[in-house]
Amino acid sequence: MTNNSMKDALESLEIKLAYQEDTIEMLNLTIIQQQDKINKIEEVLRKMADKIKSMPSSEGHINEQVELPPHY
Known part of the structure; x- marks a missing residue:
């Protein structure tokens, strides 16, 4: 390799390195x-989960004689 071609190769590597550093950043x-x-x-999910846990449970308050709306 000649001195000129080594300089060109080195310059090419320096350019590639600069692009890689920019990409990494x-x-x-x-x-x-x-x-x-x-x-x-x-954080939003945690707040939602806490809110859901603090809601009263409907399991103990089930009305067995739930009336359906007239259109049923």
């Missing part, structure tokens, strides 16, 4: 954003 930011969304969704 973008992927990292995307992962951070996704984790934030997951955390928010988990």
